[in-house]
Amino acid sequence: MARQVFFDTTGGPEVLHLQEVPTRALGASEARIRVDAIGVNRADAMFRAGRYFYPPELPSTLGYEAAGVVEAIGPDVTEVAVGDSVAVLPAFKLTDHGTYGDHVVLPAASLVPRAADSDPVTAAATWMAYVSAYGALVEGDPVAKGDHVLLTAASGGVGLAAIQVANSIGAVPIATTRTPAKKQRLLDAGAAHVIVTSEEDLVTRVREITDGRGVTTAMDPVGGPGIVDVIGTVAPGGRLLAYGILDPRNDLAQGLPKVPGIDLGLYTLFPVTYDPERRRKAIEFVEAGLADGTFTPVVDSTFDFVDFAGAANHMESGAQFGKIVLTVRH
Structure with missing residues (x-):
């Protein structure tokens, strides 16, 4: 039994x-x-x-x-x-x-x-956290060294893993949190910048941090009305990956908004984990980071x-x- x-x-x-x-x-x-x-x-x-x-x-x-x-x-x-x-x-x-x-x-x-x-x-x-971050930032259309990456609600497992993965490939992770209570912990966890969304305007701060360009990739697990601001942080030609759809106001039947020049899509790790070769490469990537202490x-x-x-x-x-x-x- x-x-x-x-x-x-x-x-x-x-x-x-x-x-x-x-x-x-x-x-x-x-x-x-x-x-x-x-x-x-x-x-x-x-x-x-x-x-x-x-x-x-x-x-x-x-x-x-x-x-x-x-x-x-x-x-x-x-x-x-x-x-x-x-x-x-x-x-x-x-x-x-x-x-x-x-x-x-x-x-x-x-x-x-x-x-x-x-x-x-x-x-x-x-594994859920690091393979999610790997699939979003490393596989397929990888984030380039020096690119800015926005990670909303970054104190969750995927957000913290994505901070470490972004740093490992030379990207610049920008984390968000609703209140100041987690700001220092996110900085200690490796975020290059932390935006407290209850005190700061998200779009304005991202534009300041990126010298007006915006981020090349945003990972957002929430969605809801706040996704409009997240879209506003993405540079032309960049992408927003919605991976958690946590806000109960999300309507998957309607999908994500259409924004010219920005790639918006629902993201999951399953295309990576279901494919034997992609899964093997993901495991190798994560295990290497765990072995050398890059990923904790x-x-x-x-x-x-x-x-x-x-x-x-x-x-x-x-x-x-x-x-x-x-x-x-x-």
Whole structure:
């Protein structure tokens, strides 16, 4: 038997509940892992609330990230072996798999081997954030050295990872935060500039920082009415990547505004994680940064697995700085 978190109806953290379920049989390309830590993501909350870019199939579990040890593998699995310590890379749909459990079955292609003595909390806080930043800033149409990059709501996991990734490629990260409370922490985390949007005009400050040019890339996880100001910071020929669509006023059916000379699009990491070659390059990039200390995942707090609702409430309060991780005791 395994313990897993489920929800039977969409809503807030209160709809989540823990239940025991039989350990299901493995598919040919799947692996079962004993979970030691689980990364908490905004995507989990949007999926649970019915506001994600695909709907849940109820009853549903959830969770994109974790770290643990392989317990069993299907007959076609070559990526990992029983006993391997692994981290989980988001490379599946939440309607098919989830990480919120003490023993879970996942596609073997979503597992990244890690050192047996590595910290599972850090591993569970790594892959969604850094691969998201890699796909946006490095792969395909990479940001050039010296380019300015705007990172709104930058104190989340992806924002902090993107600061580090931008610095690693010689770009200039500009971070935003709503209040001054997180300004110094963002500067300490590597942001070249921090704009406090409750006190400063976003467009004016970006134009000052960039000598009137604007940024070549903006990453925005919020959307809503504020996206108009974010668009105003982008230089002609630049791009805005909307990756979180957190504002409940967003209407995906209408899409993003059309602005001549600026590339606006919805961005996810899944084109990277679903493609074997692109996934391999992303893993190599992130692992190299972790190995030389360029990338250091920021963990805000840990919660015991059974306090999954408390972790969700903390995330939705907006008070966190970095990743929230659930720890599983066996």
